[in-house]
Amino acid sequence: MARSRYAPDRGLTTRMTATMFLLGLVFVAFIALIIGIGAATHGSTAFIALIAVVLGGGMLIGSLFYSDKIALATAGAREVSPNDGEYAARLHGTIDRICALADMPKPRVAIADTDMPNAFATGRNADHAVVCATTGLMRKLDNAELEGVLAHEMSHVAHRDVQVMTIASFLAIIAGLMIRLAFYSELFGGGGRRDSNNQNAAIVMLVVMAASIVVYAVSFLLIRLLSRYRELAADRSGALLTGQPSALKAALIKVTGDIGRIPSRDLRTAESLNAFYFAPAMSLQGGASLSKLFSTHPSLERRLEELDKVQRQLSQAGPR
Amino acid sequence: MGFLDTILGRTKPVQPKLDDLFALPSAAITLEAGAGFTPTGSGSVCFRSVEGRSFSDIEKDVRDLLNMSSGKEGGLPVEVSKDTYGFTWLVSSHLSTELEALVTDLHAVNSALVDNGFGPQLLCTLAAFRDAEERRLGLIYLYKRGSFYPFAPLSGERRDNALELQVKGVIGDDLKWEQDLARWFPVWGAPGL
Numbered sequence: 001m002a003r004s005r006y007a008p009d010r011g012l013t014t015r016m017t018a019t020m021f022l023l024g025l026v027f028v029a030f031i032a033l034i035i036g037i038g039a040a041t042h043g044s045t046a047f048i049a050l051i052a053v054v055l056g057g058g059m060l061i062g063s064l065f066y067s068d069k070i071a072l073a074t075a076g077a078r079e080v081s082p083n084d085g086e087y088a089a090r091l092h093g094t095i096d097r098i099c100a101l102a103d104m105p106k107p108r109v110a111i112a113d114t115d116m117p118n119a120f121a122t123g124r125n126a127d128h129a130v131v132c133a134t135t136g137l138m139r140k141l142d143n144a145e146l147e148g149v150l151a152h153e154m155s156h157v158a159h160r161d162v163q164v165m166t167i168a169s170f171l172a173i174i175a176g177l178m179i180r181l182a183f184y185s186e187l188f189g190g191g192g193r194r195d196s197n198n199q200n201a202a203i204v205m206l207v208v209m210a211a212s213i214v215v216y217a218v219s220f221l222l223i224r225l226l227s228r229y230r231e232l233a234a235d236r237s238g239a240l241l242t243g244q245p246s247a248l249k250a251a252l253i254k255v256t257g258d259i260g261r262i263p264s265r266d267l268r269t270a271e272s273l274n275a276f277y278f279a280p281a282m283s284l285q286g287g288a289s290l291s292k293l294f295s296t297h298p299s300l301e302r303r304l305e306e307l308d309k310v311q312r313q314l315s316q317a318g319p320r
Numbered sequence: 321m322g323f324l325d326t327i328l329g330r331t332k333p334v335q336p337k338l339d340d341l342f343a344l345p346s347a348a349i350t351l352e353a354g355a356g357f358t359p360t361g362s363g364s365v366c367f368r369s370v371e372g373r374s375f376s377d378i379e380k381d382v383r384d385l386l387n388m389s390s391g392k393e394g395g396l397p398v399e400v401s402k403d404t405y406g407f408t409w410l411v412s413s414h415l416s417t418e419l420e421a422l423v424t425d426l427h428a429v430n431s432a433l434v435d436n437g438f439g440p441q442l443l444c445t446l447a448a449f450r451d452a453e454e455r456r457l458g459l460i461y462l463y464k465r466g467s468f469y470p471f472a473p474l475s476g477e478r479r480d481n482a483l484e485l486q487v488k489g490v491i492g493d494d495l496k497w498e499q500d501l502a503r504w505f506p507v508w509g510a511p512g513l
Contacts, residue, residue, distance in 0.1 A: 013328050020327070089477070096505035097405055100443055101368060103334040103464035106502050144406045159329040233329030240333060243370030243441055244406070315372025 009236060009309070016229040020168070023222045027171045030215045034178075037204055045208055048185060052177040059173055064166050068108075068130045071122040077112035077132045087111055087138050094147050095131060098154050102241055107131045107157060117141070117255045121153035122162055129157040141251050148248030149255070151238035158237065161230050168226055172219045178212035228298045232306050243314060245307040252307075256300045333440035337466030338430050340496050344447055344459065345419045347468075347494040354490035357449040357457050361416040364409045364512035365429040366443045375438060379408070382432045386412055386425055401511045407443060411512040422447065430463075439463075446471075448513045455480070457487060458513045459495070467498035477508050 038046030063070070072079070080088035091109055099106045107121070107129035117137040123129035131153050138146060156162075182205050239245035297303075325332060351357050369375055386398040399411040412425040426445050433442055442463040449457040458471040470487040472480040484504070488497055498504060507513075 009330075013330070016328055093506075093508075094405060097368075097407065097443060100462055100464065100503070100505060101334075101440070102331070105500070106505075143404060147406060155331060158331050160326050161329070164326070164329075230329050237329075237331040241331070241440075243368050243375070243438075246371055247406075311372070314370050315374050 009306075012229060012232055012236070012306075016226065016233070019222055019226045019229060023168060023171065023219060023226065026215060026218055026222070030171070030175065030211065033211055034208070037208060040204075045204060048181045048208070049178065052174050052181055056170060056173040056177055060166060060170050064124045064163065067162050067166070068123040068128060071120065072110055072130060072132065075112045075120070075132060075134075076114070077110040079108055079110045079130070087135060090138065090143075090146075091133055091150075094143065094150055095154070098147065098151050098241065102151075102154060102158065104154065104158060107154070111135060111138075119149050119153050121156045123157070124162055125160060126157055131157070137255065140254055144242075144244055144247040145251035145254070147242055148238060148244060148251050151242045152234050152248065153238075155234040155237035155241070156230070159230065159233060161234070164230065165223070165227060168223050169219075172216055172223060175212045175216040175219060179209055179216060182206075182209040182212065224296060227296045231297050232303065235303055235306060236310055239307055239310045240314070245310045245314070249304055249307050252300060252303055334464045336430065336434065336439045336442045336463035338427065338434070338463070340466050340468075341423060341427060341430070341445065341461055343468075343495050344423050344461075347459070347491050348419050348447075348449070350491050350494050351449065351487065355487060356451045357455075357487070358451070359416050359419045359422075360448045360450050361414040361418060361422060362411060362512045363422045363426055363445065363447040364411040364510065365426050365445045366403075366407050366409050366507070366510070367429075367433060367438075368406070368441045368443060369408045370438060370441060374436075375441075378432060378436045378438065382410065382429050385428055385432065386410065399511065403509065403511070409511040413512075419447070444507070446507065446510055446512060455483065456513055457483065458507070458510065459487075460507065462498060462503065465498055465503065466496065468495040469498040469504040471504070471506060471510075471513075473506070473508065473513065477506070479506055 034045065034049045038049065071077075080091070082089050082092040088109070088111060091111065095106065095109055098104075105126055107123070107126070108131070110130055110132040112132055112134045114134045115136040116134055117140045119131070119133040119137055121129060121131045131150065133146070133150070137149065141149065185205060235248065239248050242248075298306075348359050369379060383398055383400060399413075401409050401411065403409060410429055412422060414422045414425070426447075430442060430445075433439060444463060445461045446458045447461075449459065451457070456473055458473075459468055460471050461468050470484040472483040472487070474480050
């Protein structure tokens with residue numbers, strides 16, 4: 001009965017599932033190719049693949065476990081308690097209520113002292129989550145808008161987006177490592193004698209490298225696509241939670257408009273954090289369609305459009 | 321949240337648990353006997369209003385309903401206020417001996433919201449108490465957890481943690497307490513307290 005007012009968005013679910021399916025498909029095809037080549041050549045390729053998987057796995061686990069510390073250090077943020085001044089009290093108060101509404105454990109709260117209005121959430125799960133807002137964000141937004149932004153961040157925590165995106169980028173990490181390892185083994189292992197065996201190995205390495213490059217490019221695009229869907233999903237859940245999609249819309253317009261005016265060269269350090277930010281911190285050069293394909297966040301228009309849908313859903317006459 | 325919900329990035333709104341609220345009157349008797357706190361007769365329901373016509377209609381219905389019921393009981397009409405975080409508080413005032421009627425009023429608000437599909441918007445409900453030294457105490461019910469916790473504000477934004485823990489000890493098993501202390505979140509300046 002009460003569920004229908006908060007019904008899931010079918011279209012979004014379908015598109016997200018399709019993206020993840022494609023990502024999985026590329027992964028399986030890549031692994032199959034590596035195994036195939038390894039079996040055909042008995043050795044070096046399989047060894048390289050093994051090293052890549054071990055290294056990639058290590059990086060994955062490392063970034064998962066230290067995601068909160070890395071993100072806080074990169075953003076120059078510090079953790080605050082409710083008594084650390086006006087900003088901290090306001091941030092804690094708002095997050096307290098969101099947690100009580102959503103029945104979530106309270107995350108740690110951090111503030112980054114910068115004028116750039118933004119917020120991010122990170123940490124491998126709800127118990128280790130950190131939510132961070134910049135002082136610029138808190139100055140520019142009123143309470144309802146701030147709540148909308150924080151509800152969006154808390155939805156990232158609830159959806160475990162750090163885990164999902166880290167695992168999704170595993171393939172890209174492996175493929176990236178494979179490109180390098182194949183390149184080095186070509187460079188150092190292939191020199192010297194020129195018999196037919198060695199020449200075969202060199203060709204195999206080239207094939208592996210080419211395949212890795214293709215896989216890297218495809219998975220990169222798919223990850224960006226997935227990231228954009230996760231943002232839309234977080235917008236949606238956040239707006240449903242607070243019941244105020246228009247406050248989130250107002251916040252988006254304020255934040256996105258402001259960020260667009262800041263020159264991107266000042267924000268280079270923010271790039272690695274992009275996936276978890278409320279709005280992308282740097283603008284990409286190049287044509288409109290290309291930047292759309294590469295960006296981690298959906299366009300403002302797209303986000304506003306999706307929030308319109310939530311608005312209509314919430315004002316339906318009665319539960320159906 | 322299930323695995324599938326995580327993968328698909330969606331949240332199921334948490335439905336409120338309402339039944340444990342009715343443990344309040346008997347807990348109040350224990351509290352008075354053990355710590356000298358008596359109910360002030362006022363209590364409030366806090367919820368996040370939703371934009372749009374549908375919700376404002378329900379909000380109005382609830383207010384009318386409460387105004388009618390307290391009119392019959394001879395109490396004060398319902399007050400509505402908004403706090404700085406944008407949450408709406410409906411304050412219902414009764415005589416200090418009418419805790420049962422107060423709980424019934426609070427429950428009427430809950431049911432109206434839940435029946436219309438807005439259960440996930442309920443945040444907490446609060447019943448106010450005072451002792452002979454005019455110390456303030458609120459017993460707060462968290463809808464999503466179905467649990468209570470005490471809140472004793474002092475002047476300024478400080479709270480009397482010792483008193484809160486004492487109250488929890490005095491009432492004991494009469495109420496279902498919130499075991500996670502991190503969720504005893506303060507409601508500064510809550511109307512009705």
